[in-house]
Amino acid sequence: MHNLVIILGDQLNIEMSSLSGFDKETDVVLMSEVREEATYVKHHKKKIAFVFSAMRHFAKELTAKGYKVVYVEYDAPENLGSLYEQAKWACNRQSIAQPFSAVKVAQPGEYRLFDEVSTWQRKLGLPVEITADNRFIATQQFFADWAEGRKQYRMEFFYRELRKSTGTLMDAKQPVGGKWNYDAENRKSFGKDPDVPDRTHTAPDAITQDVLKLVKTTFSEHFGQLEGFDFAVTREGALAVLREFIETRLVDFGQYQDAMLEGNPWLFHSHIGLYLNAGLLMPREVINAAEEAYLNGRVPINSAEGFIRQILGWREYVRGFYWYFMPALKQQNYLNAQRNLPDFYWTGDTKMNCLSQCVNDTKKYAYAHHIQRLMVLGNFALLTGIKPEAINEWYLLVYADAYEWVELPNVSSMVLFADGGQLASKPYAASGSYINKMSNYCKNCHYSVKEKTGPQACPFNYLYWHFLYRHQQRFEKNPRMAMIYRTMTKIDETKFNHMLEDADTFLLRLENNEEV
Ligand code: FAD
Ligand code: DLZ
Ligand code: SF4
Numbered sequence: 450m451h452n453l454v455i456i457l458g459d460q461l462n463i464e465m466s467s468l469s470g471f472d473k474e475t476d477v478v479l480m481s482e483v484r485e486e487a488t489y490v491k492h493h494k495k496k497i498a499f500v501f502s503a504m505r506h507f508a509k510e511l512t513a514k515g516y517k518v519v520y521v522e523y524d525a526p527e528n529l530g531s532l533y534e535q536a537k538w539a540c541n542r543q544s545i546a547q548p549f550s551a552v553k554v555a556q557p558g559e560y561r562l563f564d565e566v567s568t569w570q571r572k573l574g575l576p577v578e579i580t581a582d583n584r585f586i587a588t589q590q591f592f593a594d595w596a597e598g599r600k601q602y603r604m605e606f607f608y609r610e611l612r613k614s615t616g617t618l619m620d621a622k623q624p625v626g627g628k629w630n631y632d633a634e635n636r637k638s639f640g641k642d643p644d645v646p647d648r649t650h651t652a653p654d655a656i657t658q659d660v661l662k663l664v665k666t667t668f669s670e671h672f673g674q675l676e677g678f679d680f681a682v683t684r685e686g687a688l689a690v691l692r693e694f695i696e697t698r699l700v701d702f703g704q705y706q707d708a709m710l711e712g713n714p715w716l717f718h719s720h721i722g723l724y725l726n727a728g729l730l731m732p733r734e735v736i737n738a739a740e741e742a743y744l745n746g747r748v749p750i751n752s753a754e755g756f757i758r759q760i761l762g763w764r765e766y767v768r769g770f771y772w773y774f775m776p777a778l779k780q781q782n783y784l785n786a787q788r789n790l791p792d793f794y795w796t797g798d799t800k801m802n803c804l805s806q807c808v809n810d811t812k813k814y815a816y817a818h819h820i821q822r823l824m825v826l827g828n829f830a831l832l833t834g835i836k837p838e839a840i841n842e843w844y845l846l847v848y849a850d851a852y853e854w855v856e857l858p859n860v861s862s863m864v865l866f867a868d869g870g871q872l873a874s875k876p877y878a879a880s881g882s883y884i885n886k887m888s889n890y891c892k893n894c895h896y897s898v899k900e901k902t903g904p905q906a907c908p909f910n911y912l913y914w915h916f917l918y919r920h921q922q923r924f925e926k927n928p929r930m931a932m933i934y935r936t937m938t939k940i941d942e943t944k945f946n947h948m949l950e951d952a953d954t955f956l957l958r959l960e961n962n963e964e965v
Contacts, residue, residue, distance in 0.1 A: 450475070450550050451549050452472070452475075452551050452553050453477055453536065453539055453540060453549045453551070453552045453553070454476060454477070454478045454479070455479050455552065455553070456479070456480050456507070456555075457532070457554070457555075458486060458500045458501075458503075458504050458727070459500070459558055459584075459726055459727045459728060459852060461684075461727050462728035462729070464731065465555050465583065465584075465728065466582070467580045468516075473517065476516075477518070477549075478518045478519070479518075479519050479521075479535065480520050480521070481521035482504065482522055482523040482528070483521075483531055483535060484523075484530040485530060485531040485532065487523070487668070490842055491668075491846050492672075492851075493671065493672050493673035493811075493846060493847050493849060494665075494675040495673055495674070495814070496815050496851070497668055497671070498660050498664045498675060499678075499723060499727070499849050501660045502660040503683070503727055504520075505520070505656050506656060507683075508520040509656075510684075532565075532566075533565065533569060533572070536552060536569065537572075537573060550575070551575060551576040551578055552569065552573065552575055552576070554566060554577070554580070555579070555580045555581070555583070556580065558584075559852055560853065560854075563579075567579070584726075584728055584731065584732070585732065585764075585768055586615060586736075587769055589769060592607070592768075592769025592770070592773055593773055596769070601870070602770060602773075602872065604762055604763060604766040604872075605762070607766045607769070608629075608761060608763075608765075608766065609624075611762070612624065612761065615736075617757060617761055618743070618753070625750065625754075626754070630754070631750060631755060635706050635755050636707050637704040637708060638708045638887050639710055639889070643710065645710070645713060645717070646697045646698055646717075648720055649681070649690045649694075650679040651680060651689075653678055653679070656682075671846075672812070673812050673813075674812055674813050677813070681724065683729070687721065687730050690720060690724065691719070691734075694720070694721065695738050695739065695748075698718070698719070699717075699742055699748045699752050699756060701717045702717045702718070702748075703749065703752035703754075703756070705717045706718070706819070708820075708887055708888070709803075709821055709825070709884075711889050711890055714807075714816055714821060718818045720816070722849075722850035723849040723850040725764070725850075726852055732764065732765070736757050736761055739753050740753060759819075764855070767858040767859060768854050768855065770858045770871075771854040771855070771858050774858075774871070778857060778861060778862070779861075781862075782836070782865075782867050783867050783868060783869035783870075783923075784834065784923070786836050786867070787834065787836050788833055788834045788836060788839075788956075788960070789835070789836070789960075790839040790840060791833075791959055791962070792962060797809040797812060798964070799964070800964065801894065801907075801908060801909075801965065802890045802893050802895070803888065803890040803894070804826065804829060806890055807825045807826050808826070811826075811848070812847075816848065816849060817848070820887060822848075822859070822864075823859075823864060823877055824879055824883060827865075828877065828878065828879055828909070831865055831878055831916070832916045833956060833959060837860075837865055837867050841857060841860050844856050863877065870927075874927075874929050875930050876916075878913060878916055879913065880910045881907035881908075881909035881910045882898065882910075884898070885898045891907070894907070898910070902951050911955070914952070915953075917930075917934070918937070918949060
């Protein structure tokens, strides 16, 4: 057998299933930087720089270990622009090796590419083996077995199954500490002068410098700032980021995981999402490191459990959810949201300080933390009814950790409630008071978070009630929303009508692309 093993830009781990059984005498790895993957959405410049540099470093690492690697750089004359064309080229290029008897590739993370690769066997006239995507702990079948026969698919119960089956944070059959979930202890905001440790900065080496030059000239039209690139681009570098997180920030991760701070999106988060999603880190080793820190008494249970839940719970769950509900998930629009994406999602130019800060963090770093994505950027999209395809495209291209398998469930199901409640039991809608409680954004805002109506009122306040009012029929029977609908009936009618009018005026301004 002479195998051509294709390694995609987010499969950068020597333990990938497609590399298992690799014969260094006869097999060849193919990696290519291709136009199709780099431009199917206009990814943030920092994301492309990260993926290309990490790919080049991984190819070098494989070569040093004796693997035969054909690496096609973006500007190379033999670059044909798509993964398929490049695979065909490699198969036809007799000089690389003996004619290949098979092509191997680990299952692509995104449905679009999986669908495409599934046609290769017919088109290439060669066996194409799609091996399991082993960058996750749970298989797709594990999720499907759990989901079978359920009406609701709540992360919490899936997570408990994984805690039990992997023995993570378990004391025999009971959760360590007696509780499955410590969320109630994880909602602290910052005081006046929070002492936040710096994140890990990785200086670009020569390979990264070359990639930065390429991205600067080739992808100048893409979103985001390239300057200040300091992501790790190797497994070793990613492990260093993980280590520093475990040693310096995990201890406070729990209590501050929902807090936001002007000018600093990094806070006590781990900043490893991009490394996990590119294969530089594997979820099991990350979970083990956090569990060990708890068992050694270095971090409290609410931090260790809260962090592990993000990875063993949310990350595994959304990936299973994606494959279980695709391709239908992409078409969902339960709330019939039809609005175009406002320009300020690209520019950050809005008088709403929370949104301006979160967009600017995103532009600058290709990063914003979970609550910025959910309760500021997402909340606004939900309340104003931005159409799923527009806001999904935005989220897919702006973050360095974004791939459709994780972005789509988070945006369509969690943020937009577009699946009608398969993922979330109620929409994550909130007024300005939530943002004010969890951040210091409101202090520097043109609008006043305390005011509910009038030109100075925080738009989130009246948009919140407008949202609840226009979807009343859908939500008033939802037991988790009964209280808020009871509160709604108690609001003075004149004041309520005033809020609805303010919301209509605001939505009209948004539609006309006027400054808001
Ligand atoms: P931490 O806060 O330190 O969390 C640790 C890890 O847990 C993350 O690295 C990630 O691997 C995992 N995790 C946490 N929350 C989630 C979640 N909801 N879904 C899946 N994994 C999770 N995450 C992505 O990896 N890619 C995306 O494209 C993405 N898009 C999102 C869009 C929206 C609207 C929302 C609300 C969330 C999105 N998330 C996405 C989840 C989460 O915001 C990011 O994983 C996290 O902010 C990455 O930063 P971190 O590594 O510092 O995470
Ligand atoms: C994200 C990305 C980018 C920007 N470029 C490439 C590339 O040039 N070559 C490649 O093999 N992979 C790239 N990727 C990652 C793929 O888009 C990813 O493998 C699919 O989205 C499936 O998850
Ligand atoms: Fe955002 Fe409203 Fe606070 Fe301004 S007042 S920062 S718009 S929540």
